[in-house]
Amino acid sequence: MSVSGLCEVCQQPDVDYTCDRCGQLVCDRHYDEEAGVCVECTAELGRSGGAGEGSDEDLPDGVDTYEL
Numbered sequence: 001m002s003v004s005g006l007c008e009v010c011q012q013p014d015v016d017y018t019c020d021r022c023g024q025l026v027c028d029r030h031y032d033e034e035a036g037v038c039v040e041c042t043a044e045l046g047r048s049g050g051a052g053e054g055s056d057e058d059l060p061d062g063v064d065t066y067e068l
């Protein structure tokens with residue numbers, strides 16, 4: 001099921017995600033599913049969005065690639 005442990009941001013015991021970047025366990029409130037990283041890494045990276053590793057071209061303002 002889910003990972004056992006506490007969210008390393010808010011310490012709540014209901015964590016479901018592991019940050020792809022720093023590897024810490026976080027709850028859904030502290031995980032950015034788009035970026036695949038925790039909120040701390042999101043902040044470090046500057047902004048959310050961008051599925052790649054910075055090799056993507058800038059997207060038009062206000063337009064995201066959300067379509068499934």
Ligand SMILES: [Zn+2]
Pocket residue numbers: 007008009010011012026027028029030
């Ligand atoms: Zn949390």
Ligand SMILES: [Zn+2]
Pocket residue numbers: 019020021022023024037038039040041042
């Ligand atoms: Zn992280």
